[in-house]
Amino acid sequence: MSDDMHGRPGDGDATRFFLAMILVLTFVMNTIGRGVTETFAVFLLPVQEGLSVSRSEITLTYSIYMLANGCTAPFAGQLIDRLGARATYGLGILSLGMGYFLAGYATHIVHYYICVGLLGGIGAASLGMVAASSLLSRWFVNRIGSVMSLPYAAVGAGMIAIPPLAQLLIGWYGWRVSHQLIGAGVLALFPFVIMLPLGRITAGSPAWQERRRAQSGTANRNPWPVSVAMRTGAFWGLFAAYLFTSLAAYAVLPQSVAALIESGFAPLLAAGAFGMMGLLSSLGILAIGWMSDRFGRLITVTLSYVITIVGVLALIATVHAPSLFLMYAFVVCFGLMQGARGPILVALVSVLYPGGGVGSIFGALSLGLGIGAALGSWASGLLHELFGGYTASFGLAVLSSMAGALVFLLVPSLRLERLMSAPSPARSRDGG
Numbered sequence: 001m002s003d004d005m006h007g008r009p010g011d012g013d014a015t016r017f018f019l020a021m022i023l024v025l026t027f028v029m030n031t032i033g034r035g036v037t038e039t040f041a042v043f044l045l046p047v048q049e050g051l052s053v054s055r056s057e058i059t060l061t062y063s064i065y066m067l068a069n070g071c072t073a074p075f076a077g078q079l080i081d082r083l084g085a086r087a088t089y090g091l092g093i094l095s096l097g098m099g100y101f102l103a104g105y106a107t108h109i110v111h112y113y114i115c116v117g118l119l120g121g122i123g124a125a126s127l128g129m130v131a132a133s134s135l136l137s138r139w140f141v142n143r144i145g146s147v148m149s150l151p152y153a154a155v156g157a158g159m160i161a162i163p164p165l166a167q168l169l170i171g172w173y174g175w176r177v178s179h180q181l182i183g184a185g186v187l188a189l190f191p192f193v194i195m196l197p198l199g200r201i202t203a204g205s206p207a208w209q210e211r212r213r214a215q216s217g218t219a220n221r222n223p224w225p226v227s228v229a230m231r232t233g234a235f236w237g238l239f240a241a242y243l244f245t246s247l248a249a250y251a252v253l254p255q256s257v258a259a260l261i262e263s264g265f266a267p268l269l270a271a272g273a274f275g276m277m278g279l280l281s282s283l284g285i286l287a288i289g290w291m292s293d294r295f296g297r298l299i300t301v302t303l304s305y306v307i308t309i310v311g312v313l314a315l316i317a318t319v320h321a322p323s324l325f326l327m328y329a330f331v332v333c334f335g336l337m338q339g340a341r342g343p344i345l346v347a348l349v350s351v352l353y354p355g356g357g358v359g360s361i362f363g364a365l366s367l368g369l370g371i372g373a374a375l376g377s378w379a380s381g382l383l384h385e386l387f388g389g390y391t392a393s394f395g396l397a398v399l400s401s402m403a404g405a406l407v408f409l410l411v412p413s414l415r416l417e418r419l420m421s422a423p424s425p426a427r428s429r430d431g432g
Contacts, residue, residue: 022139022201026132026151029089032189033127035158036096036182037065037120039166046175053109061109061117062254063374068121069128070370074226076130077363084202086194088131093190096123101183104176123186129346130363135201137350152289152342156282160275224353229361234352234419237411238345239368241404245341246372248400251380251393252312252334259315259390263322273327277335284336289343297344298408298415305405308337312397319390341404352419376400 040062048058080088099119106112132151140147162182169178229235256277260270292300311333318326349362380393387393408414 019139021196022135023147023150025196025201026135027154027157029092029127029193030129030132030151030154031158031161032186033092033096033124033158034155035162036100036186037116037124038159039163039182040065040116042163042167042170043116043175043179046170047112050175051106051109051112057109058112059254061113063377064113064117065121065124066250066370066373066377068118068370069125070121070367070373072122072125073128073130073366073370074360074363076125076128077134077226077360077366079126080131080134080202080363081360085131085135085198086202088126089193089198090190092123092126092131093186093193094123095119095126097183097185097187097190099123099183100179100186104179104183125363125366129342130366133346133349133362134360137354138203139201147289150286150289152339152346153282153285155339155342156278156280156285159278159281164275224361226360226364229353230364232352232413232419233411234348234413235361235365237407237414238348238365240411241341241345241407241414242365242368243372244400244404244407245345246369247376247379248308248312248397248404249338250373250376251397251400252315253338254377255380255384255390255393256315256330259319259394260327263319265322265327273331276331277338280332280335281338281340284338284340285343287336288340292344292347297348297417301341301344301408302405304337304340305401307333308401309398311335311337312394312401316391316394319394348414348417351417352413372400 044058048054051058076088076092079091096119099115099122102119103112103115106115129151136147136151166178166182169181173181257270257274260273265273288300288304291303311330314326314329314333318330345365346362349365353361376396379396383392383396384390413419
């Protein structure tokens with residue numbers, strides 16, 4: 001933690017407890033947002049049977065969720081930067097909680113689309129890394145990669161904790177009551193979160209406030225609005241990195257369990273491998289965040305893509321020549337790198353666009369993540385149908401990972417970690 005991280009003027013120095021509280025808050029909110037929405041995997045079959053719909057109709061829910069998440073992220077970024085954490089987290093909890101509570105009353109698939117897909121996507125976007133990146137960048141300066149990796153690790157933590165709980169609830173009460181209980185549990189967090197010192201957390205450290213005033217010329221200006229950031233090559237480089245990274249991940253994840261089962265592995269073993277990837281994801285995210293601060297982001301992110309490619313190639317080999325060694329090679333390599341680029345990308349946003357616009361800019365970039373995820377899952381399924389196997393589907397992940405690595409190598413601003421020929425933030429408001 002940086003020595004220059006303080007609370008608001010008049011509050012005295014920010015204590016280690018206060019800084020730890022910010023980290024815990026962002027971790028818990030992201031865990032809830034991702035963990036609750038990932039319960040879709042265990043709700044899929046009982047909801048499909050309960051609503052009497054086809055597999056393609058029920059799985060469309062997840063595509064709607066990813067698109068809603070990606071499209072809402074820019075607005076969540078504007079909300080955290082303009083109105084603060086109380087409004088953003090409040091919206092997220094209410095949207096996610098009400099969505100899942102009402103999903104228990106769904107009588108038609110369209111109701112489920114709205115509740116789990118649309119409201120779930122809005123809630124996850126408001127509780128996730130958009131808000132976390134904005135808040136953490138206001139208090140932490142040193143070792144930003146390690147700091148950002150902590151809330152990002154909530155992706156794996158949410159997958160480990162909440163879906164198994166949902167599976168138990170379904171076994172005890174059925175899918176409708178389980179949705180209602182999960183939704184009610186999320187809503188119950190609302191008063192506790194709102195009572196936290198979110199105003200002080202949103203305000204940022206005095207050092208951050210001073211830097212923002214110096215760069216914007218006034219205490220109330222955002223020196224890097226999205227409209228200005230979009231005029232830099234770094235923005236579109238980051239957007240492409242997000243798109244290719246999520247495309248690679250979701251070309252594999254939705255079909256990984258089915259591919260292992262069809263290759264002859266027991267369903268329980270295949271499901272266990274999927275859960276293990278969630279656990280490894282948390283470890284990999286923390287490790288990559290630490291490595292990026294110690295060895296540099298370019299070297300670390302390139303290594304992460306290489307490991308991902310090795311994992312996907314192991315899965316392709318497993319499909320053609322099933323073996324436990326190849327399966328575990330896939331689980332370890334792909335699982336460790338699942339989500340691992342996230343902290344690096346968020347850290348680059350805070351480094352390239354300092355002074356107050358991190359939430360809005362990261363929100364806009366998250367649209368690339370949503371598009372890539374939706375495109376990857378859809379294209380992977382289409383390729384499986386066209387070619388009757390998984391080689392082309394998972395080959396798409398390999399090509400996308402290679403494209404993501406090339407973005408970091410070819411875009412100067414990402415490679416050098418500084419804006420190249422950036423527009424002047426001060427002039428931008430006059431059409432500069």
